[in-house]
Amino acid sequence: MKNQILFTTLFALAAVAGAQVPAPRPVPATAAVQPWKKIPIPPLHDFKPEQPKKIVLDNGLTIFLQEDHELPFIDGTILIKGGSRDEPADKVGLVSLYGQTWRTSGTAAVAGDVLDERLAMKAATIETGGGLATTSLRWSSLKEDYDTVSASAFDLLLHPAFKADKLALAKRQLEAGIARRNDDAAGIASRAAVQLAYGKQGPYGRQAEFATVEAVTVADLSAWHDRTLAAGGMIVALEGDFDSAAMEAKLRSVFSTLPRGEALPAVPNLFPPPHPGVYFVDKSDVDQSNVILVGLGTERSNPDYYALSVMNEIFSGGFGSRVFQTVRTKLGLAYSVGGSYGASYDHDGLFEVQAATKSASTVAATRAMIDEIGKLKSVPPTATELKNAKDDVLNSFIFHYDSKDKTLAEQLTLALYGYPADFLEKYKTGIEKVTAEDVTRVANKYIDASKLAIVIVGNAQEMGGPPSALGPVTNLDITIPPPPAPPAKKK
The missing domain is CATH 3.30.830.10 (Metalloenzyme, LuxS/M16 peptidase-like)
Incomplete structure (x- = not known):
């Protein structure tokens, strides 16, 4: 009985309280303004990491x-x-x-x-x-x-x-x-x-x-x-x-008493570009496709490294990049999409554009990625694209070396590959100098979608169109060779 009285009392109080709540007022137009965008953002300080x-x-x-x-x-x-x-x-x-x-x-x-x-x-x-x-x-x-x-x-x-x-x-x-x-x-x-x-x-x-x-x-x-x-x-x-x-x-x-020793022979750094075409792996136990467009990138010692870094950010640097906004956000053709124009220290990195898409969208998603690669050469970056890309690259870069141990680790890498100790300090200046014309120039110099290989791993029975719609197909053999037979026991 006490529980029933308590419940009735609480219900009545809630009803009264509800009756006293004023009706919601229309949101004024000024509330739609995003005030955080008015916060001034000071320029980055000069990058002078403490050298070991x-x-x-x-x-x-x-x-x-x-x-x-x-x-x-x-x-x-x-x-x-x-x-x-x-x-x-x-x-x-x-x-x-x-x-x-x-x-x-x-x-x-x-x-x-x-x-x-x-x-x-x-x-x-x-x-x-x-x-x-x-x-x-x-x-x-x-x-x-x-x-x-x-x-x-x-x-x-x-x-x-x-x-x-x-x-x-x-x-x-x-x-x-x-x-x-x-x-x-x-x-x-x-x-x-x-x-x-x-x-x-x-x-x-x-x-x-x-x-x-x-x-x-x-x-x-x-x-x-x-x-x-x-x-x-x-x-x-x-x-x-x-x-x-x-x-x-x-x-x-x-x-100090260790012998100097002999240097290892140099590893060749001459790679013929991949032969264009579609390289397909039919994997019947999946319901989506993994697609990679691949070619060769560059070395970090390349004078165009800074412009290529900005180009990469504009094209595939994150949620705001061109390939993400087009292939995933606007067209809805991929669960995930991205890429990078890779630059290794002593050999060419990889230029890769990747997507995971439902099987039926495989061909459409691949074509959309190829189209976006082509636009890098014909559609210059807007002033907003250029500014955002440079800001993203530099802000990310600074946080990669915001402690002594991170700076030390990078100095080891630079010494290992024979780079100057001030390579990191020059990076910020190099990125800041990149112009829209530089981005278009390196895109035309280094990017050619017709020379990329297309790797597709997916379920052929569920695709909306055959991989051959994208070009000549080579079926890849991914069979794992069996272990060698154990040696015969001596009698």
């Missing part, structure tokens, strides 16, 4: 030291020239296996599992890895534990103990990825695009197979380590709470 201290030893090894006393941590990085693009063609996957087995095996004195326990007690880390152009060793610890943790890191660098059981584990993990690589349609399209641009058997396009992984031995890992561990091809960097003079003395005592 650079030391070059007599044997060619480069050291970077970046003091940062905000927190009591010290982080170390060692970059070693030589990566997957340098590994033998019949042992693709070697560098990936090396990067994992190096750390998990440990050293001649301390097994990897024991090292794990010791580091965990100190909340410290030591990690190794292999990439496209380098292998690396990184460590991190509290300032008070630096001497102990760095000693373990240097021991791992100078006295690794590659072990067969750890290599076998790394092989199983890499081969599990090979076995599953055709599960993801987007991954299939991406790999195909890279291979078409760089060559399927080239250092940038080849991929690990069961046979190439199984061919790698412990002796191969040791030989790779001995080959790349040369002072002239190594960069050591530390960032954190330390005194640079004292740290330099410690590092000199470790690295």
Whole structure:
């Protein structure tokens, strides 16, 4: 009974309160004004990142030291020239296996599992890895534990103990990825695009197979380590709470006696452009298509790099870009669409325009992307497009290097590829100088939609039109070669 009275009372109060609420008033016209657009935006300050201290030893090894006393941590990085693009063609996957087995095996004195326990007690880390152009060793610890943790890191660098059981584990993990690589349609399209641009058997396009992984031995890992561990091809960097003079003395005592070694042979940087046409993968278990238009991009050392960066932002830089606004927003032909005019440090990047679209819209979406590429050459950017693109590029750029550790990491990369130390400082000025005429000029110089390869991964039975409507079709074989047969047992 009490609950019923309480409910009735609350209901009555709510009704009275509701009766007292005034009717909504018309919104005045001034309310439609967007006042935040009147907030003045000051120009960006000059970009002057704090440069790390650079030391070059007599044997060619480069050291970077970046003091940062905000927190009591010290982080170390060692970059070693030589990566997957340098590994033998019949042992693709070697560098990936090396990067994992190096750390998990440990050293001649301390097994990897024991090292794990010791580091965990100190909340410290030591990690190794292999990439496209380098292998690396990184460590991190509290300032008070630096001497102990760095000693373990240097021991791992100078006295690794590659072990067969750890290599076998790394092989199983890499081969599990090979076995599953055709599960993801987007991954299939991406790999195909890279291979078409760089060559399927080239250092940038080849991929690990069961046979190439199984061919790698412990002796191969040791030989790779001995080959790349040369002072002239190594960069050591530390960032954190330390005194640079004292740290330099410690590092000199470790690295000054390393031999200079021989430089690895240069990787070819001459890629014939991909042959135009449609490269199709029929994947019957999907209900959408992944489309990539691919060609070659440029290097960052190209004087037109700044104009190409602005052009890229106008064309495919985000939600406000031309390709997004046309293909997705206006035409509704794609779930996602974007692209980039890539610029690598020492070889041509990729020019890619990508879209994910429902199967029935595959041909229409592809044609719309091609049309937008063509308009780059014939429709100059408006003043608003140019301003927004330059603002977006510069604002993004500044936040990429807004801390000492980010600046240090970029200085390592610049040193690795032989770029001047002030390359970052010149970037802001280079972008600001780009004009609408520059954008149109580089678009006409570097962009040709008729020379792009078109990769489509989708369900042929559900497409609104055949891929041949876009050009001659080459069906790609993505079959995964089976593992090699085990050697016959001796009787």
